[in-house]
Amino acid sequence: MKNCVIVEDEFTAQEVVKHLAVKYGGLNILATFDNAEDALKFINQNETVDIVFLDIHLPDMSGFSFLENVTFNPKVVLITSDKNLALTAYNFDLVVDYLVKPLQKDRFMEAINQC
Amino acid sequence: MNCIIVDDQDSARLVVRQLCEGINDLDIIEEFSSAIEAIKFLNQQSVDVIFLDIHMPGFSGFDFVQTLKSAAQIVLITADKDLAIEAYEYESISDYLVKPITQERFKKSMNKVKNKLHRTSMIQHGGSSSDLIGNDLYINIDRRLTKLKFDDILFIKAKGDYIDVKTHKEMYVVHSTLKKIKDKLPDNIFLQTHRSYIINFTKIIDIEDNSVLIEKNVIPISRSNRPELIRRLNLL
Numbered sequence: 001m002k003n004c005v006i007v008e009d010e011f012t013a014q015e016v017v018k019h020l021a022v023k024y025g026g027l028n029i030l031a032t033f034d035n036a037e038d039a040l041k042f043i044n045q046n047e048t049v050d051i052v053f054l055d056i057h058l059p060d061m062s063g064f065s066f067l068e069n070v071t072f073n074p075k076v077v078l079i080t081s082d083k084n085l086a087l088t089a090y091n092f093d094l095v096v097d098y099l100v101k102p103l104q105k106d107r108f109m110e111a112i113n114q115c
Numbered sequence: 116m117n118c119i120i121v122d123d124q125d126s127a128r129l130v131v132r133q134l135c136e137g138i139n140d141l142d143i144i145e146e147f148s149s150a151i152e153a154i155k156f157l158n159q160q161s162v163d164v165i166f167l168d169i170h171m172p173g174f175s176g177f178d179f180v181q182t183l184k185s186a187a188q189i190v191l192i193t194a195d196k197d198l199a200i201e202a203y204e205y206e207s208i209s210d211y212l213v214k215p216i217t218q219e220r221f222k223k224s225m226n227k228v229k230n231k232l233h234r235t236s237m238i239q240h241g242g243s244s245s246d247l248i249g250n251d252l253y254i255n256i257d258r259r260l261t262k263l264k265f266d267d268i269l270f271i272k273a274k275g276d277y278i279d280v281k282t283h284k285e286m287y288v289v290h291s292t293l294k295k296i297k298d299k300l301p302d303n304i305f306l307q308t309h310r311s312y313i314i315n316f317t318k319i320i321d322i323e324d325n326s327v328l329i330e331k332n333v334i335p336i337s338r339s340n341r342p343e344l345i346r347r348l349n350l351l
Binding site for chain 2: 001002025026050083084086087089090091093097098099100110112113114
């Protein structure tokens with residue numbers, strides 16, 4: 001079973017990702033964070049993380065700064081309501097997919113299947 | 116890696132050609148000024164990488180991607196910054212490069228493609244299951260016949276003209292069809308669960324309503340294939 005971490009500051013969005021990840025993705029959620037700093041600490045100490053669901057606009061830093069500070073190679077699925085950063089996302093090799101809120105189950109599954 | 120360039124503008128193709136010259140192990144085998152011509156070509160021959168423009172008259176880059184039945188990785192090359200979000204809709208698109216493109220960014224892109232591009236191979240055609248020797252399947256990878264033990268295969272997924280053969284350690288991309296490989300697999304451990312999937316059902320970890328878990332992979336079960344799966348499991 002793949003391990004995932006959710007980094008998302010919005011409670012409702014967290015719940016939606018959790019639900020989809022467990023019910024349809026068959027994923028094991030290791031932890032959920034509402035800020036980048038704590039998430040980075042956790043992720044860099046847990047190389048068992050397979051997938052990171054990452055919001056781009058986080059209170060303490062951007063999702064892209066976050067990616068620059070990840071020290072190993074988990075797969076990252078960006079989840080955001082901002083449609084304008086997909087081009088920037090292509091610059092990061094860790095990013096396998098870019099999902100725009102509201103999340104659709106089928107699109108979410110496509111992302112997971114690439115991880 | 117073999118690649119082709121698909122762009123309606125001569126000057127744009129030249130730019131890509133120049134970028135490619137800076138990369139070892141990248142051969143341009145053909146250039147096309149129209150997507151339709153490229154599709155005709157790809158029906159005959161497989162390539163590893165396709166450099167693709169988005170805005171072309173008649174048939175756009177995205178139309179092309181939708182039509183494509185190939186395991187090739189696509190790198191979009193365009194002056195249009197606004198379509199990256201759409202590009203993420205297609206799994207086969209590995210990268211999106213906006214002109215002007217630096218050699219550095221291009222190099223990075225080619226590394227990404229190499230990582231994504233699984234080892235492409237050709238399955239040996241011909242012969243039937245009665246010719247099977249022991250417990251192995253031979254597939255041709257990089258012109259070398261590689262032995263796969265049936266028992267090491269987790270599942271097989273159809274993908275256009277290719278199939279992905281997944282083992283614990285590797286994913287092999289083989290130029291073949293699900294139907295062909297099905298004939299070569301012993302049906303005491305392999306079972307089709309879905310139009311696009313054959314699984315080794317001794318590897319199942321658990322089963323949900325419409326999916327099975329094999330190692331870390333969730334495999335769909337279609338309604339019509341489910342009764343057979345359940346029947347088989349009862350035998351174990």
